[in-house]
Amino acid sequence: MGQRIGIVGGGIVGVALARALAARGDDVTLLEKEARLAQHQTGHNSGVVHAGLYYAPDSLKATLCAAGRVRIREFCAEKGLPFREVGKLVVAVDDSEIPALNEIERRSRINGVPDLARIDDPARLHEIEPHAAGVAAVHSPHTAVTDYSTITEAMAQDVRAAGGRILLGHDVTGMSHENGRVRVHTPAWDDVFDRVIVCAGLHSDVVAGLVGGEASPRILPFRGEYWELAPQRTHLVRGMIYPVPDPRFPFLGVHFTRGVYDTVHVGPNAVPALAREGYSWRRWSAKDTWESLRWPGAWPLAKQHWRMGVDEISASLIKRRWYRKARRFIPELRMSDLTRKTAAGVRAQAWGRDGSLLDDFAVDRVGPVILLRNAPSPAATSSMAIADHVIAHHL
Ligand SMILES: Cc1cc2nc3c(=O)[nH]c(=O)nc-3n(C[C@H](O)[C@H](O)[C@H](O)COP(=O)(O)OP(=O)(O)OC[C@H]3O[C@@H](n4cnc5c(N)ncnc54)[C@H](O)[C@@H]3O)c2cc1C
Structure with missing residues (x-):
């Protein structure tokens, strides 16, 4: 048996890591606070398997997205999971x-x-x-769509088959160093590991703080909302239609995507969420909002991006504004074609003290604890390659 490794977070990145480590013979325990896997970013995204169009050459995003796309395609083929190259x-x-x-x-x-x-x-x-x-x-014919929740569940089956444990409902609230090892605590359970890897998405800065990690970068939650196209109008979109993104901003802009189950959604936008898990304007946390506002980077960021912020927030609140943006790409679109808002997602975007938004994937380390500090899009596409990268360079 290899090392005893604890993983915090049961999104696609944590589960991909657990799968790769269990396969090489490590004794793996994954802890997820929710009652099911993939309840946050992994279960609330656009389902796109990116082909690597946007990313700065030689960045981790560029290299791990290219490798990850192929791994996801092969995994879906092996397990019979939905995957379609709609382009x-x-x-x-x-x-x-x-x-x-x-x-x-x-x-x-x-x-x-x-x-x-x-x-x-x-x-x-x-x-x-x-x-x-x-x-x-530009046309990328191999950009695909899939269902990342289903992929995460299939990876979790491999973890269990290889002898790994997945403990749901385990909210990690403390970690302490113990003779070069780490004791991980939840309110009703604790255990000790040689290594711990934190893949806690929207809470990655909070969990880093439990083990003495740097306060920066902080997670800034950005909600992405979607409208669904009326079933009788989905013929307007064959694959995916994306805008040219604003290079000053790390998001891709509202786009049209034909999902793997043939619904067409229009989104996501990017509005500041009022809570880490703020899936609508009604979900508000005084603590999260106050902590974001008093972060030193808050005002430089607001100063730089306030115009875009106002634009995105008004389109979130006023359907006609959203519709006007979308119609630029499909002139035949009618406002009534946007039938309902579907489940939103909240992006865990890392944010420095100086107000800069971290662009690339970021991995940090505090003794035996490895911390994924920034794993935004395309981390679902890249998940299996991120797992290989962490094992090869950080474990
Ligand atoms: C709107 C939106 C659209 C996107 N579109 C795409 C796309 O089309 N293609 C793509 O590749 N990527 C996309 N992404 C990005 C992608 O979804 C994420 O990069 C990816 O899911 C990150 O996975 P993760 O495992 O790091 O995080 P998550 O899926 O958020 O998982 C983190 C897990 O950690 C758990 N956790 C947190 N704190 C604790 C704790 N203290 N104890 C125990 N468990 C804890 C959480 O409950 C959660 O389940 C999108 C994201 C969003 C929000």
Whole structure:
């Protein structure tokens, strides 16, 4: 038997790590505070298996997304899980967006996005997405959709089959060093491990604090909301239609995605959540909001991005504003096509003291405890490659 390893967090990253460690013979125990796995980011996302278009060349996001996409595709094929390469079109709606589109094309080529095509002919654009409007685009035919909750459950079955334990309803509230090892506490349970790996998503800074980790980066929760397209109008979207993202911001912009179960959703936007698990405007935590406001990076961030913040919040509250943004990409879209808001997700975005938003995946270490400090999109795509990376470079 290898080492005794504890993992905090039963999202896709924690479970992928547990699976890889159990497979190599370590004695693995995964602790998840909820009654089921994948209840937070992993179960509330767009379901896109990214092909690596946007990420800074040589970043962890670029390399681990490319490797992770292939691993997810193979895993789905092996287990018979839903996976469809519906393809993604990133569309420049007018000439002002061409320089940013060129940059995406440049990064995509360096990152080795397979079979990427540049489209400057509207007729070709319409062959791919007949209802989309734009002056130019890049097309990634292997960008896919899947169901990350189902994948997480299938990985968890492998963990159990290899002798690992998954303890649900175990909220980690303390950790203490003990002769070079770590004792992990929940209110009703404790145990000691050679190594602990923290993959706690929206709570990764809080759990880091339990073991004396740096306060920075802090997690800034950003909610992403979705509207669903009426079933009789889903023919407007064949695969995925994305805007050219604003390079100053780490989110991709509201897009149209045909999901793996054939519903089409429009989103996610990015609005500050008023609680770490603030899935709607009604879910508010005075503690989380106060802690965000008194973080030194709050005011530099607000100063830099307030215009975009106002725009996103107003589109969240006023349907017509959301509709106007979406219609730029599909002129035939009617406001009544947006039928209902579906389950939102909250992104765990790491945020420095100086107000900067961390772009890349980030791993830190305090003695025998390894801390995933930033694992936003495309961490679901990259999950199995992140697991290999952590084991190879940090364990
Ligand atoms: C709106 C949205 C859209 C996205 N779209 C995509 C996409 O299309 N493609 C993609 O690749 N990525 C996407 N992402 C990002 C992706 O979902 C995340 O990067 C990924 O799920 C992160 O997985 P995780 O395991 O790190 O975190 P999580 O899934 O959040 O899991 C963390 C777990 O830790 C548990 N936990 C926290 N604290 C404790 C504690 N003290 N004790 C025990 N357990 C604890 C939580 O309950 C949770 O289950 C999206 C995210 C959002 C929010």
